[in-house]
Amino acid sequence: MVQLLKVHGSENHFFILDQTLFDKPIPMPKIQKLAQKITNSEKGLLNGADGILVVDASQHPDCLGKMVVVNADGSIASMCGNGLRTVSRYLSEKYKQNNFKVETLNADLKVSKQADFGNNVPAFSVEISPIRFNADAFPFDNLGKEKIVNTKLPALSDKLLFTAIAVPNPHLISFVEDEDLNNDTLKNLGTKLNQKNPYFPDGVNINFAKIIDKNTLFVKTFERGVGFTNACGTGMSSTSLAFLINYPDLCDETKDITVYNPGGMVKTNVRRLNNQYQINLIGNATVTHKITISEQALLEENFNSAQIIDTGEEKDYQKFINNL
Numbered sequence: 001m002v003q004l005l006k007v008h009g010s011e012n013h014f015f016i017l018d019q020t021l022f023d024k025p026i027p028m029p030k031i032q033k034l035a036q037k038i039t040n041s042e043k044g045l046l047n048g049a050d051g052i053l054v055v056d057a058s059q060h061p062d063c064l065g066k067m068v069v070v071n072a073d074g075s076i077a078s079m080c081g082n083g084l085r086t087v088s089r090y091l092s093e094k095y096k097q098n099n100f101k102v103e104t105l106n107a108d109l110k111v112s113k114q115a116d117f118g119n120n121v122p123a124f125s126v127e128i129s130p131i132r133f134n135a136d137a138f139p140f141d142n143l144g145k146e147k148i149v150n151t152k153l154p155a156l157s158d159k160l161l162f163t164a165i166a167v168p169n170p171h172l173i174s175f176v177e178d179e180d181l182n183n184d185t186l187k188n189l190g191t192k193l194n195q196k197n198p199y200f201p202d203g204v205n206i207n208f209a210k211i212i213d214k215n216t217l218f219v220k221t222f223e224r225g226v227g228f229t230n231a232c233g234t235g236m237s238s239t240s241l242a243f244l245i246n247y248p249d250l251c252d253e254t255k256d257i258t259v260y261n262p263g264g265m266v267k268t269n270v271r272r273l274n275n276q277y278q279i280n281l282i283g284n285a286t287v288t289h290k291i292t293i294s295e296q297a298l299l300e301e302n303f304n305s306a307q308i309i310d311t312g313e314e315k316d317y318q319k320f321i322n323n324l
Ligand SMILES: N[C@@H](CCC[C@H](N)C(=O)O)C(=O)O
Pocket: 012, 050, 069, 071, 076, 077, 078, 079, 080, 081, 082, 083, 169, 170, 205, 223, 224, 225, 226, 229, 231, 232, 233, 234, 235
């Protein structure tokens, strides 16, 4: 029997699968196939999720573990901000440490336990890095730009301005008004740029942000490999950086930015130090269910035999967001 966890950061839901608990690690293609089934909202486990976070041992200095992100469609992403908070909590409790690093595909990232966001709402801070703006980091093509910073892209929209930042997964950001937050623009753009298209051959996460106040944003994301999510941690982080760059008068980098999202709220801090940007993302790391299942049943995608314990944390998370 093996244990999986169902977790979320701002209601961006994942299953944590710890390879070290299996007799033999599950080959990645099998996990990618499993992701497509277990995340399905109707036929998957516990109403599905946005992906699987695969945890494994790390040999890197100061790293308590390694995280690989598998999106709901089976594609692999270089990073996941909301997911990293939950993996940080998992490793923190497993090894009884509060400050450490987690190996990710592109970088070893500093993480730390923070004061709870609410009663029984544990929170973690995670470093979001590396940060890149150039086309090599994405890639993006046929837009006639080396960098996209507060730029009109007529091929995508005749009115919106876009900023493109890889953290290191690719994000396209636009600051919009209510109309574009609520109409189909984000859905249409997200769908167009995440199928075969001449502009973003690897797809792209798209974030529409509304400025609520000084240091306060609302961000809605259409994720590559997933579709609409309740929240995207790297999306809110890259959007916070775009906010600092494009609206310096509204963003005080000595203070945290509060970022509301359809699943709750996180804090980000974005600083420019020695001509380089640094981003930290702070938010809940909630474990909603503990799942015990045989390895065979899991790999045969026979989820009916799973034994499930509800941790009760979701009730407390809901109280926290109801008080926002
Ligand atoms: N939800 C994540 C991002 C997950 C990866 C993304 N779908 C991609 O393909 O880049 C987050 O919280 O950052």
